[in-house]
Amino acid sequence: MNTLIVEDNKELALEMADYLRKERFVCEVVHTGGEASELIAVNQYDFLLLDLGLPDYDGFDLITEAKKEGSEAAIIIITARGDVADKVKGLDLGADDYLSKPFALVELLSRMHAVARRKFKMDTNVILFGGFEMDVNARVVRFSGGDVDVTRKQFDLLQYLVMNRNRSLSRIQLYEHIWRNTLDDQYDSNFIDVHIKNLRKKMAEYGPVDWLVTVRGVGYKAVF
Amino acid sequence: MRLQHKLALANLLFKIAFMGLFLAVTPWLSERVNLYQTDNVLIEKREEVIDLISELGVEPFLVGESQDFFASYNILKEEFISLEQVDLDEDWNFIEVTPRSIDDEVIEYRVLNYSLLIDGEMYLLEIGKSLSSISVTEQNIRRLTIAFLLLFLIVSVVFELIYTGALLEPFKRIIIKIRSTAEPSSYDPSPVLTSTRDFQMLDRTLSQLMKKINTSLQKEREITQNISHELLTPISLLRNRLENILVGDHVDEELVIKVNESLTTLHRLKTLVNSLLLISRIESSQYLRTDSVQIHELINEVVDELLPMADDAGVVIIQDYSRDLYFEKANRSLLFSLFYNVVNNALKHTPRGGEIWIFGDRKKRQCFVEITDSGEGIPPDLLPDIFMRFKKRNDADDGGSGIGLAIAKSVADFHHIKVEVFSEPGKGTRFVFSWKL
Numbered sequence: 001m002n003t004l005i006v007e008d009n010k011e012l013a014l015e016m017a018d019y020l021r022k023e024r025f026v027c028e029v030v031h032t033g034g035e036a037s038e039l040i041a042v043n044q045y046d047f048l049l050l051d052l053g054l055p056d057y058d059g060f061d062l063i064t065e066a067k068k069e070g071s072e073a074a075i076i077i078i079t080a081r082g083d084v085a086d087k088v089k090g091l092d093l094g095a096d097d098y099l100s101k102p103f104a105l106v107e108l109l110s111r112m113h114a115v116a117r118r119k120f121k122m123d124t125n126v127i128l129f130g131g132f133e134m135d136v137n138a139r140v141v142r143f144s145g146g147d148v149d150v151t152r153k154q155f156d157l158l159q160y161l162v163m164n165r166n167r168s169l170s171r172i173q174l175y176e177h178i179w180r181n182t183l184d185d186q187y188d189s190n191f192i193d194v195h196i197k198n199l200r201k202k203m204a205e206y207g208p209v210d211w212l213v214t215v216r217g218v219g220y221k222a223v224f
Numbered sequence: 225m226r227l228q229h230k231l232a233l234a235n236l237l238f239k240i241a242f243m244g245l246f247l248a249v250t251p252w253l254s255e256r257v258n259l260y261q262t263d264n265v266l267i268e269k270r271e272e273v274i275d276l277i278s279e280l281g282v283e284p285f286l287v288g289e290s291q292d293f294f295a296s297y298n299i300l301k302e303e304f305i306s307l308e309q310v311d312l313d314e315d316w317n318f319i320e321v322t323p324r325s326i327d328d329e330v331i332e333y334r335v336l337n338y339s340l341l342i343d344g345e346m347y348l349l350e351i352g353k354s355l356s357s358i359s360v361t362e363q364n365i366r367r368l369t370i371a372f373l374l375l376f377l378i379v380s381v382v383f384e385l386i387y388t389g390a391l392l393e394p395f396k397r398i399i400i401k402i403r404s405t406a407e408p409s410s411y412d413p414s415p416v417l418t419s420t421r422d423f424q425m426l427d428r429t430l431s432q433l434m435k436k437i438n439t440s441l442q443k444e445r446e447i448t449q450n451i452s453h454e455l456l457t458p459i460s461l462l463r464n465r466l467e468n469i470l471v472g473d474h475v476d477e478e479l480v481i482k483v484n485e486s487l488t489t490l491h492r493l494k495t496l497v498n499s500l501l502l503i504s505r506i507e508s509s510q511y512l513r514t515d516s517v518q519i520h521e522l523i524n525e526v527v528d529e530l531l532p533m534a535d536d537a538g539v540v541i542i543q544d545y546s547r548d549l550y551f552e553k554a555n556r557s558l559l560f561s562l563f564y565n566v567v568n569n570a571l572k573h574t575p576r577g578g579e580i581w582i583f584g585d586r587k588k589r590q591c592f593v594e595i596t597d598s599g600e601g602i603p604p605d606l607l608p609d610i611f612m613r614f615k616k617r618n619d620a621d622d623g624g625s626g627i628g629l630a631i632a633k634s635v636a637d638f639h640h641i642k643v644e645v646f647s648e649p650g651k652g653t654r655f656v657f658s659w660k661l
Contacts, residue, residue, distance in 0.1 A: 009457050015464040022471055053453075080456035083510075102460035102494055105467045153532075168470075170484055172491045186568060186628050187495060189488075194536040217481030 001116075003047040005029045006036040006062065007078065008054050016049065019105040025112075033057020040066050045073040046120075047112055050095075052079040052086060063093040074115040078103070104173045106164060113163065127162050129224040130211035132203070134162055143206035153178060154199045157192075161212070161222040170219040196220055227395070228388045236381050243373050250369070254362055259334065262353050263319050266336040269351045273305065274340065282307065282342050301326055304333070306350045315339050316348060324352065332356060394418030398427050406640075408438040445504045452501040459494050463487065499627040503613070506558065506634045513639070515556040519549035519593060520584055522556065526563045527582070530571060538576035541567070545584040549591050551659065554639055562635040565628035566595050566655050573599035573653070592658035602647040610645060 003025045007013035010031055017027040025047070030036045033054040040048070040062065048066060052059035063075055077090040080101040087098045096115045099108060117125070117136075127134045133142045139155055141148040150158065156178050161169060171192040178195075196212070203209045211224045225233075277285070285294040285307050295306035304326075316339040323330050333352035340347050397416045405411045411434040416427045466483050469475070505511065520543075527534075527541050534541050551559065570580045578598040585592060602610060611633035613626070636643045636657065647653040 009461060012457065012461040012464060015461065015468055019464065019468055019471060080453050080460070101456045102463045102490075105464050105471075153529075168480075170487060172487060186565060187491060188533075188568075188572075190536075191533060194532050197536070198532055216477070218484045 001025045001046045002044065003027045003049060004036065004039060004043070004045045004073070005049045006033070006054070006059075007031065007049070007051040009051075016105065016108070020109070023109055033059070033062060036062055037065055040071060040073075041069055045071065046116075048073040048075045049108070050075060050077050052077055052081065052090070060089060060093055063090065063095055067094045074112070074119050076108070076111060076115065104176060106167065106169065106173055107177055110160065110163060110177070129162055129165070129222060130209070131207045134159065141203075146206075148203065148206055150199065150202055153195055154202065157195055157199060158222075161220060165222045165224055168215040168218045168221045172219075174219060192219070228385070228392050231388050232381060232384050235384055236377070239377055239380065243377065246373075247366075247370065250366065251362075254365075258362065262334045262355075263336075266319060266334065266351050266353060269305070270336055270338055270349065273307075273349060273351065277307075277340070277342065282347065297326065301329070301331060302354045304350075304352045306352075308348050308350075310339070310346055310348045312339050312346050312348070321355065391420065394420060394423045394427070398423065398430065402430065405434070408434050408441060411438070442508070445508045448500055448504040452497045452504070455497050456494070459490060459497070463490050463494075466490070496627065499631060500613075502561075503627075503631060503634045506631075506638045509638070511555045511558055511638065513553045513555050515554050517551045517554045517556050517559055519551055519559070519591070520545040522559055523563050523567075523582060523584070523593070526560060526567050529564065530567055534571055534580070537571065537574075539571055539574045539578050539580060541571075541580045541582065543582045547584075547586045549584045549586055549593065550661070551591075551639065552661065555635075558635045558638065562632045562641075562657075563593075563595075565632040569628055569632075570595060570597035570599065570653065570655075573597060575599065586661075589661040590658065591661060592656060594654060594656050596652060596654040598652045601649040601651055601653055602645070603649050604647075607645060607647055611643075 001024075003020060005013050005016050005020075005027055007016065007029070008031050013029045013031065017029050020027050028039065028043075030039060033056050036050075036054075037057070048062075048071070050059055050062055054062075059077070059079075063077075066073060066075065074097075075095040076097045076099060077087075077095045078099045078101065079086055090098055096119065097111050099111060125136045127136065131143060132148070134140075135142070136159060141150055141155065141158065157174060160174060160177050171189050172187065174192045175187050196214075200209050200212060203212070211222055213221050213223050215221055286309075293306070293308045295304060297304040304324075316337045319334065319336045321332060322335050324333050324335075325331075332355045334355055335350055335352040338349040338351075340349060394416045401412055401416070411431070413431045413435065415431070416423065418424055418427070466487055469483055470480060523543065527543060531541065567580065567582070574580060574597045580598075581594070581596040583594045583596070611629050613630040633643060635641075639659065641657050641659045644656040644658075645653065646656070
């Protein structure tokens with residue numbers, strides 16, 4: 001997957017590229033809008049990770065340019081401004097998603113996967129784990145044919161864990177993913193523990209939940 | 225009481241007091257003046273009579289049936305003069321008020337008594353002037369005076385009210401301007417037209433002060449927002465770098481824990497920066513108020529969100545709304561944040577087995593929501609500070625930033641929602657939110 005990272009903070013751009021390369025993305029990194037504009041005109045990208053706060057360019061213009069060039073790239077806006085108006089404007093111009101700094105790399109990755117699923121009809125939409133079956137599109141969990149009654153929050157939590165299988169997710173990463181829409185995050189480490197506890201209890205009524213592992217000092221992971 | 229009415233009242237009271245004194249003193253004073261003038265007239269008359277007697281002798285006076293008595297009145301009996309031969313041991317020369325009956329009529333006279341020796345004989349000369357004629361004029365004058373004074377009183381009060389009203393009009397406008405200013409930024413800087421220097425100065429000084437306050441507030445907000453932005457990128461970098469450390473294979477478990485602790489600290493820093501950014505954005509009105517919100521539904525959502533935590537903590541949340549509560553022109557996300565923070569705060573401070581009561585009601589156009597917990601309560605000395613940023617109970621070790629209630633307060637202010645807090649240590653805390661529809 002070809003990815004162009006447009007981020008004026010060089011170190012941050014490298015950290016992002018570093019992470020994505022490990023996830024087998026092909027990454028190019030530029031630090032100015034000018035360079036980005038040239039590359040967008042010449043190359044075809046699958047992903048465009050775009051920081052709005054560029055020193056030489058209005059980030060929104062790059063979206064417009066990319067669309068004009070007929071780029072098929074999925075565009076994810078990244079900004080430290082955290083302004084709702086920016087988000088709306090970016091999405092209106094054709095961006096696919098929006099991330100506020102500071103974000104978790106795993107969140108970036110999962111957003112990219114989500115956009116890819118939507119946009120390129122990739123990835124399987126049904127995931128099997130420990131006898132359970134998750135239908136991502138229908139937002140249901142089944143066990144041997146019958147629906148497992150989980151709440152919306154529990155489903156989001158489970159989906160995030162399952163989609164990042166074998167990867168430890170910290171409580172903060174889980175919290176941010178699930179409560180991403182609240183204005184202020186009054187994070188409480190207890191929140192995730194309570195939801196995981198309830199989720200385990202609920203799933204245990206149907207089948208074994210040994211695939212949902214507590215990682216000491218970190219958080220949780222789904223192993224299957 | 226308004227300044228204008230106070231001025232008019234003070235003036236009125238002063239005038240009434242002064243007039244009262246004047247009316248109380250004038251009878252006595254005018255009587256004095258009258259007597260003095262009457263006495264002077266009587267003495268003049270006496271001199272005339274003495275001149276006549278010394279010129280003509282007593283014989284021309286003492287004629288008629290009585291040889292030793294003479295009396296003469298004018299037609300209206302206002303004055304009389306009498307000469308009489310008497311036996312006196314001493315000389316008489318005094319003036320007194322005595323009643324005299326003349327033709328079955330008793331009249332008060334001011335009478336000059338003067339003894340004089342003529343040809344070895346003692347005579348008493350009496351010259352009298354009736355007082356009734358004087359008192360009638362005096363009464364008329366007094367009536368006129370009272371009427372005039374009353375008229376003066378009414379006219380002067382009306383004049384004063386109109387004049388001070390006009391005079392204080394610019395002052396009134398300045399007051400209205402201040403009262404309609406909820407935020408220094410909304411102060412109307414256009415000068416109030418007035419020729420009174422004091423008001424010009426007041427108006428100018430207020431405008432300048434408001435401008436200063438506004439500028440410094442704006443600066444503070446800009447600084448907060450800039451700092452926040454500048455902080456978010458390095459936080460982002462640190463975070464991703466730490467996350468990348470964890471991605472590698474064969475990472476030592478102790479290292480994983482340490483790095484995760486650092487990430488938690490970093491997250492706290494992020495929350496803090498974002499909260500400050502949020503408050504500063506609310507205070508500089510960067511949010512729109514375009515939603516019409518059903519408050520009971522909104523709080524229901526908040527409670528739904530917090531219910532798993534409440535169940536886990538063994539705290540019961542009870543909701544009771546007597547009527548539909550709504551808020552026109554609101555920002556739904558901000559209001560959600562407000563009630564979320566308050567209910568979450570109550571939850572954190574309520575021990576197992578406790579209760580949180582959420583009660584909403586509407587009386588005519590006045591809505592209110594009460595959120596009461598059965599928690600440990602807030603000591604009275606901390607109560608005034610609970611909405612201050614970073615102030616939290618000394619013993620509160622909940623990992624919170626102490627900024628949740630500050631956010632709640634700024635959201636409430638942004639919506640002109642009045643917030644009151646009542647607390648009794650050991651019994652619980654009650655937050656009351658009220659607003660007018």
